[in-house]
Amino acid sequence: MESGALTPPARQEPRGDLDGCTARLRELLGRESVITDRQRVRTYECDGLASHRTVPAVVVLPENAEQVRAVVATCSAHGVPFVARGSGTGLSAGALPRSDGVLVVTSRMRRILELDVANERAVVEPGVVNLDVTRAAQPYGYYFAPDPSSQQVCSVGGNVAENSGGAHCLKHGFTVNHVLAVSVVTPDGQEVELGGHAREAPGYDLLGAFVGSEGTLGVVTSITVRLLRVPESVRTLLAGFPTTDDAGAAVSAIIAAGITPAAVEMMDALSISAAEQAVRCDYPEGAGAVLIVELDGPHAEVEHTFTEVSEHCVAHGAFEIRTAADERERALIWKGRKSAFAAVGRISRDYIVQDGVIPRTALPEVLRRIAELSASSGVRVANVFHAGDGNLHPLVLFDGSDPGETERAEEVSGAILDLCVEHGGSITGEHGVGADKVRYMGRMFTPEDLDTMQSLRCAFDPEGLCNPGKVFPTPRLCGETPGRRRGVHPLTEAGLAEQF
Amino acid sequence: MGTPAKETVPEELRRAAGEERVGRPGPADVVDGGAPRWVARADGTDSAAAILRVAAEHGMTVVPRGSGSKLDTGGPAAEVDLLLDLSAADEVLEHAAGDLVVRAQAGARLRDVQRVVARAGQQLSVSDPRPTATLGGVIATGTSGPCRQLYGGVRDLLLGLTVVRADGTVARSGGKVVKNVAGYDLGKLFTGSYGTLGVVTEAIFRLHPLAGERRWVAVRVPDPESAAEAARLFRVCQAAPSGVELDRPAGGEGITVCAELEGRVGATAHRAEELARSFERTLGTAAEVLTRAPEWWDELPHESGGTLLRLASAPADLGELVELIGRVEREHGVSLALRGAAGLGVLYGAVPAGVAPESVARLVEGVRAETGRLAGYTTVVHTPPRVKELVDVWGPVAAGVGELMRRTKERFDPEHRLAPGRFVGGL
Numbered sequence: 018m019e020s021g022a023l024t025p026p027a028r029q030e031p032r033g034d035l036d037g038c039t040a041r042l043r044e045l046l047g048r049e050s051v052i053t054d055r056q057r058v059r060t061y062e063c064d065g066l067a068s069h070r071t072v073p074a075v076v077v078l079p080e081n082a083e084q085v086r087a088v089v090a091t092c093s094a095h096g097v098p099f100v101a102r103g104s105g106t107g108l109s110a111g112a113l114p115r116s117d118g119v120l121v122v123t124s125r126m127r128r129i130l131e132l133d134v135a136n137e138r139a140v141v142e143p144g145v146v147n148l149d150v151t152r153a154a155q156p157y158g159y160y161f162a163p164d165p166s167s168q169q170v171c172s173v174g175g176n177v178a179e180n181s182g183g184a185h186c187l188k189h190g191f192t193v194n195h196v197l198a199v200s201v202v203t204p205d206g207q208e209v210e211l212g213g214h215a216r217e218a219p220g221y222d223l224l225g226a227f228v229g230s231e232g233t234l235g236v237v238t239s240i241t242v243r244l245l246r247v248p249e250s251v252r253t254l255l256a257g258f259p260t261t262d263d264a265g266a267a268v269s270a271i272i273a274a275g276i277t278p279a280a281v282e283m284m285d286a287l288s289i290s291a292a293e294q295a296v297r298c299d300y301p302e303g304a305g306a307v308l309i310v311e312l313d314g315p316h317a318e319v320e321h322t323f324t325e326v327s328e329h330c331v332a333h334g335a336f337e338i339r340t341a342a343d344e345r346e347r348a349l350i351w352k353g354r355k356s357a358f359a360a361v362g363r364i365s366r367d368y369i370v371q372d373g374v375i376p377r378t379a380l381p382e383v384l385r386r387i388a389e390l391s392a393s394s395g396v397r398v399a400n401v402f403h404a405g406d407g408n409l410h411p412l413v414l415f416d417g418s419d420p421g422e423t424e425r426a427e428e429v430s431g432a433i434l435d436l437c438v439e440h441g442g443s444i445t446g447e448h449g450v451g452a453d454k455v456r457y458m459g460r461m462f463t464p465e466d467l468d469t470m471q472s473l474r475c476a477f478d479p480e481g482l483c484n485p486g487k488v489f490p491t492p493r494l495c496g497e498t499p500g501r502r503r504g505v506h507p508l509t510e511a512g513l514a515e516q517f
Numbered sequence: 518m519g520t521p522a523k524e525t526v527p528e529e530l531r532r533a534a535g536e537e538r539v540g541r542p543g544p545a546d547v548v549d550g551g552a553p554r555w556v557a558r559a560d561g562t563d564s565a566a567a568i569l570r571v572a573a574e575h576g577m578t579v580v581p582r583g584s585g586s587k588l589d590t591g592g593p594a595a596e597v598d599l600l601l602d603l604s605a606a607d608e609v610l611e612h613a614a615g616d617l618v619v620r621a622q623a624g625a626r627l628r629d630v631q632r633v634v635a636r637a638g639q640q641l642s643v644s645d646p647r648p649t650a651t652l653g654g655v656i657a658t659g660t661s662g663p664c665r666q667l668y669g670g671v672r673d674l675l676l677g678l679t680v681v682r683a684d685g686t687v688a689r690s691g692g693k694v695v696k697n698v699a700g701y702d703l704g705k706l707f708t709g710s711y712g713t714l715g716v717v718t719e720a721i722f723r724l725h726p727l728a729g730e731r732r733w734v735a736v737r738v739p740d741p742e743s744a745a746e747a748a749r750l751f752r753v754c755q756a757a758p759s760g761v762e763l764d765r766p767a768g769g770e771g772i773t774v775c776a777e778l779e780g781r782v783g784a785t786a787h788r789a790e791e792l793a794r795s796f797e798r799t800l801g802t803a804a805e806v807l808t809r810a811p812e813w814w815d816e817l818p819h820e821s822g823g824t825l826l827r828l829a830s831a832p833a834d835l836g837e838l839v840e841l842i843g844r845v846e847r848e849h850g851v852s853l854a855l856r857g858a859a860g861l862g863v864l865y866g867a868v869p870a871g872v873a874p875e876s877v878a879r880l881v882e883g884v885r886a887e888t889g890r891l892a893g894y895t896t897v898v899h900t901p902p903r904v905k906e907l908v909d910v911w912g913p914v915a916a917g918v919g920e921l922m923r924r925t926k927e928r929f930d931p932e933h934r935l936a937p938g939r940f941v942g943g944l
Contacts (some may be wrong), residue, residue, distance in 0.1 A: 208917070213892065220911075221921075225703075309797075315784075321783065408696045441692065446698065463689070466700070494927075
């Protein structure tokens with residue numbers, strides 16, 4: 018069972034007129050699309066990070082953009098907080114519901130609205146599954162580049178909220194580099210289009226700021242994504258190394274040679290053995306680390322660089338190199354890597370998936386420090402990571418039934434993030450801050466930095482109704498808005514927020 | 518705007534910036550034909566913050582400046598109290614070659630940064646034909662060149678940003694790593710914001726390996742329709758060009774469409790030949806492989822004293838875009854030099870100097886109406902001050918988006934002191 022921070026279920030002081038809001042939502046959407054039954058709403062109490070749970074007061078299942086607009090406008094009018102949710106695969110509790118609020122689930126909005134091959138783009142509803150965009154585009158020789166490991170189930174709306182990456186974002190970039198426009202319902206219930214048909218239009222890049230804002234600036238109702246040509250050539254190799262240091266040195270040599278692989282993934286001995294037990298991926302025996310390197314692009318370039326990559330691996334101690342001859346062999350190479358998280362569940366009752374980032378060159382140093390942390394605390398850590406861009410996914414293993422172990426694992430997990438920040442990295446590379454990492458934001462940013470970010474939030478959501486409690490450790494009150502709210506703000510009175 | 522107490526301001530600015538760093542404006546400090554009252558030079562984040570705190574106390578309007586190469590871009594400047602000159606903040610602070618990252622001050626010139634990172638065989642995949650362009654300037658204006666076809670624009674390469682806010686507060690976002698989703702990405706918000714939200718003082722960019730070899734494949738076509746088809750073929754070809762550009766000289770007959778390929782030594786030349794041959798088969802037009810960029814490559818079709826426009830449509834509407842520009846030219850009796858990112862559908866059009874301001878303004882309105890019908894846009898990059906009085910250089914934005922921009926500006930600069938009036942919608 019996967020687990021993370023053991024946070025007591027959040028119980029919020031109710032905000033707004035929930036009953037009035039619910040009644041109005043029923044009128045607007047019909048009873049079957051508005052769920053309040055305790056048993057049924059309970060299934061939405063968490064996203065992919067199950068250690069955070071809050072049962073939402075109301076779940077709504079809108080079917081189109083107009084219904085989303087109506088839902089948000091109704092919540093806004095009644096002062097009720099709302100949270101958007103796609104497939105619920107997020108790993109930072111970014112879609113954690115509010116006990117006093119409405120959860121807006123986009124799973125009924127799964128239409129691909131337009132496939133515009135001439136302009137190399139597609140327009141999709143937020144509930145559309147990531148891989149379905151690629152499936153729809155493939156007959157035309159195109160695909161949607163962001164490939165989070167949950168791509169068979171995660172939604173494009175969720176990708177937009179989290180600015181999702183994936184193994185191949187090393188070369189091709191993140192969701193933000195692949196979204197051309199979004200239709201958004203802002204927290205006051207207005208529908209606006211950010212970005213558009215023509216590129217590089219003048220004005221603030223609100224689209225760029227919106228993607229990755231973790232659902233705190235509004236709810237998306239449609240997304241225009243960029244489609245990429247399916248590359249002419251893809252080559253994949255698997256190399257076994259004696260140690261992670263050797264494998265890391267090979268990665269450095271590849272990058273220093275001016276090669277940008279599509280993906281470079283590394284696994285250490287513990288994660289290899291977990292994957293071996295789970296899926297029999299048959300990785301090189303006795304490897305202290307394996308590297309998966311994938312190249313894509315024009316045929317001539319790929320062939321040329323593939324030979325170089327193999328040479329760099331051999332020069333840095335690879336004792337076995339396998340190259341995929343076809344798609345089946347490629348899938349076999351990826352199988353171990355893709356199953357790694359789940360596989361760890363077989364060797365440990367509970368585990369925390371961490372998501373820190375370091376400058377890639379700090380890899381050997383940080384891995385040594387993680388090993389020291391592990392040794393001194395007695396908490397096992399398996400390492401799986403996107404080696405090309407320094408995005409670590411240490412898996413911190415523990416047994417939650419053992420008294421004190423959860424706390425020890427939490428401590429190791431937090432210490433790993435400290436290591437990342439200390440080396441000039443980040444507390445999250447792709448999973449997001451959500452509710453889970455708000456407590457770490459202060460380690461990376463000053464109050465002034467956070468306050469500046471929240472200035473944007475105030476422009477979009479002055480009432481703080483849109484996915485409150487995520488991203489920022491201290492909610493910022495946005496000051497008086499004309500004609501609204503008088504006197505001391507209730508949150509200030511309750512000592513829950515500072516007034517800036 | 519503000520009514521600063523004239524006696525004490527220079528003194529306080531000197532205290533904040535340093536004795537030698539505050540003065541009266543020179544000829545290079547003129548913003549849109551108007552001289553600011555004072556010029557203060559900052560050599561880094563701290564002095565910029567100190568200067569902005571003084572400016573805030575006295576309610577002064579401030580326009581930030583790097584080398585001044587794009588100071589004539591934007592709406593007509595209202596009276597400027599203070600020009601904040603960042604050209605002395607020109608250090609490349611850190612080049613982490615192994616991590617493909619560079620950190621530099623905003624006043625650092627793009628060409629200097631390129632020189633530093635090229636030593637390690639790397640490039641910042643941003644270009645600006647203006648030789649003195651600074652990092653701060655390309656961020657503030659969101660300017661890049663042909664290579665954004667492959668690498669994306671400034672916003673896609675910017676990893677971290679340090680800004681000083683209107684009240685002098687220093688704030689950072691992003692960081693030194695490519696993969697980072699902690700907090701809002703203010704780099705995107707500030708890119709192309711023309712100094713209206715805060716003053717950029719430091720930036721961190723991701724780098725790419727310098728190509729070992731480059732080739733250009735060029736075709737000459739007779740009309741907009743075949744130019745669009747050539748651009749489309751380049752755009753979707755498997756050779757993955759780093760740039761797809763078009764050039765049509767003013768009054769000229771033909772259009773040249775050209776793609777840049779870059780990559781490993783040996784492999785790229787081969788790719789270019791293949792592309793040229795396949796082009797000839799598909800289009801029936803001769804395609805030439807060049808070992809050097811055409812002389813117009815990555816240059817603006819600019820004429821001193823003239824007007825430079827940006828005209829855009831969806832990439833697939835390129836043919837209609839060039840077509841409609843032709844119609845407007847005939848209607849107004851003016852011919853434009855056209856050049857730009859054919860692969861993205863974003864072109865520059867140069868109106869020659871000597872066309873009467875009223876005629877330029879009418880032409881802008883005319884072409885703007887037409888691009889609007891294509892769901893595109895027309896903006897004026899630079900033009901004589903007189904034209905700015907006659908026509909909105911930015912053009913309209915959708916009401917809802919305009920409102921969000923206004924609210925954003927309100928939160929970042931509630932007193933409207935930073936580059937007031939220079940941005941979209943008069944912000």
